[in-house]
Amino acid sequence: MNIHVNYDDLIPNNVALSDDLRLKRALESWHPGYIDWWMDMGPEGFQQAEVYLRTAVSVDPKGWAKFDYVRMPEYRWGILLAPQVEGRTVPCGEHYGEPAWQEVPGEHRALLRRLIVIQGDTEPASVEQQRHLGSTAPSLYDMRNLFQVNVEEGRHLWAMVYLLQKYFGRDGREEAQGLLQRRSGDADKPRMLGAFNEATPDWLSFFMFTFFTDRDGKMQLEALAQSGFDPLSRTCRFMLTEEAHHMFVGESGVGRIIQRTCEAMNQAGVTDAHDIGRVRDLGVIDLPTIQKKANLHYSLTLDLFGSEISTNAANAFNAGIKGRFQETRIDDDHKLHGTTYPVLEYRDGGFATVDEPALTALNARLRDDYSEDCRKGVQRWNKVIEKTGVAFELALPHVAFHRKVGQFSGANVTPQGEVIAAETWQARQGEWLPSDADMEYIHSLMTPVLGTGAFAPWIAGPKVGIDNKPGDFEYVKLA
Numbered sequence: 199m200n201i202h203v204n205y206d207d208l209i210p211n212n213v214a215l216s217d218d219l220r221l222k223r224a225l226e227s228w229h230p231g232y233i234d235w236w237m238d239m240g241p242e243g244f245q246q247a248e249v250y251l252r253t254a255v256s257v258d259p260k261g262w263a264k265f266d267y268v269r270m271p272e273y274r275w276g277i278l279l280a281p282q283v284e285g286r287t288v289p290c291g292e293h294y295g296e297p298a299w300q301e302v303p304g305e306h307r308a309l310l311r312r313l314i315v316i317q318g319d320t321e322p323a324s325v326e327q328q329r330h331l332g333s334t335a336p337s338l339y340d341m342r343n344l345f346q347v348n349v350e351e352g353r354h355l356w357a358m359v360y361l362l363q364k365y366f367g368r369d370g371r372e373e374a375q376g377l378l379q380r381r382s383g384d385a386d387k388p389r390m391l392g393a394f395n396e397a398t399p400d401w402l403s404f405f406m407f408t409f410f411t412d413r414d415g416k417m418q419l420e421a422l423a424q425s426g427f428d429p430l431s432r433t434c435r436f437m438l439t440e441e442a443h444h445m446f447v448g449e450s451g452v453g454r455i456i457q458r459t460c461e462a463m464n465q466a467g468v469t470d471a472h473d474i475g476r477v478r479d480l481g482v483i484d485l486p487t488i489q490k491k492a493n494l495h496y497s498l499t500l501d502l503f504g505s506e507i508s509t510n511a512a513n514a515f516n517a518g519i520k521g522r523f524q525e526t527r528i529d530d531d532h533k534l535h536g537t538t539y540p541v542l543e544y545r546d547g548g549f550a551t552v553d554e555p556a557l558t559a560l561n562a563r564l565r566d567d568y569s570e571d572c573r574k575g576v577q578r579w580n581k582v583i584e585k586t587g588v589a590f591e592l593a594l595p596h597v598a599f600h601r602k603v604g605q606f607s608g609a610n611v612t613p614q615g616e617v618i619a620a621e622t623w624q625a626r627q628g629e630w631l632p633s634d635a636d637m638e639y640i641h642s643l644m645t646p647v648l649g650t651g652a653f654a655p656w657i658a659g660p661k662v663g664i665d666n667k668p669g670d671f672e673y674v675k676l677a
């Protein structure tokens with residue numbers, strides 16, 4: 199088992215790259231374009247800063263990363279696959295139980311390539327979305343976390359490009375170029391998925407994005423980690439190790455904002471969380487606005503799961519190239535013929551739960567698993583509020599609220615799940631989604647705090663530092 203990274207190569211890897219000269223040349227010729235993209239579209243204004251980053255040096259669960267100061271353009275983006283599991287079999291679909299494939303199954307080549315490109319496209323997209331945030335960081339600690347997420351999304355792009363170049367020949371090389379050419383939010387060459395073309399204008403947006411939208415990434419990676427195409431499975435399994443930190447950054451970031459808001463309210467004797475004027479006078483972000491931001495990011499992210507009923511999803515599962523969340527832990531035949539899954543549907547102006555064929559309902563199922571994962575995180579935020587004694591509870595909005603994709607698109611539904619007239623929705627949406635005034639207020643707080651150990655007044659410090667460092671550790675040495 200080769201779990202140590204080969205640092206002799208330009209591209210650190212545990213895939214014996216030096217034995218595959220054709221692939222090595224393809225990656226080395228892609229590398230300069232990647233660096234150009236990083237310099238153009240990566241963290242603006244901080245390319246020369248020395249950042250205390252973790253770099254994946256191994257896939258050994260006991261110690262896969264090392265921490266050190268590094269300038270981001272010199273980060274060692276590598277290609278790391280989780281160790282091969284001896285005797286692994288295709289975990290789902292019509293090839294269930296057959297040995298997992300080490301090469302692309304010819305009949306499913308196009309579908310597989312498409313899935314890899316879509317996943318790959320999200321990775322650089324989020325770096326582009328977040329590129330202006332460094333200049334308004336609420337602390338060096340947060341700035342470091344942002345950059346950690348950014349370099350790891352860069353590595354995830356490498357991971358997908360590796361698969362494209364190794365297994366998909368000329369098509370793969372063209373797709374790898376395309377991944378460097380599209381741009382988040384660009385009118386002519388946008389990124390492939392909606393939520394990855396939205397702006398991430400401030401740090402609350404960043405934390406919400408990493409909580410909600412990186413969590414979609416986690417769910418997709420979980421499903422692809424169940425692929426019968428073993429190199430994809432191994433790649434995604436290692437990416438999930440890094441993704442856990444992105445979830446942490448989002449959840450703890452919002453949690454610390456909530457913490458600070460509640461503390462400020464308590465100190466000032468403000469008991470009504472809905473008295474937005476008084477809370478904002480304290481220079482913190484009121485809880486109703488945090489709820490609105492959650493409504494926005496959750497609903498945008500639900501759209502990423504696609505149509506609830508999907509033959510593409512059924513085909514991918516049948517083919518054994520994309521499984522369900524935790525496929526191998528599910529106790530059924532893993533083929534889903536003749537079984538059903540309950541799907542919430544919008545019919546005649548109301549909702550009904552309909553038993554749909556389980557195979558075509560896989561997107562709905564993965565989205566339900568995602569919602570459940572989000573719900574647990576929101577509960578942990580509510581614990582933070584509860585401990586301070588402030589009377590307020592955050593909640594996920596109804597799944598049909600503010601949707602643009604799938605059967606709820608076009609429906610006008612409140613966060614509580616009440617179907618209303620289009621005009622009413624238009625008139626009231628400012629109650630549920632951040633208004634321009636809300637965004638302006640958040641924006642007004644975004645002044646950088648760059649002293650070691652100092653934090654912006656609208657966010658609490660973390661309980662513990664990164665890599666067990668003390669609170670006043672210099673996480674970023676500014677150039």
Ligand SMILES: [Fe+2]
Nearest residue numbers: 321351354415
């Ligand atoms: Fe990623």
Ligand SMILES: [Fe+2]
Nearest residue numbers: 412415441444
């Ligand atoms: Fe991520």
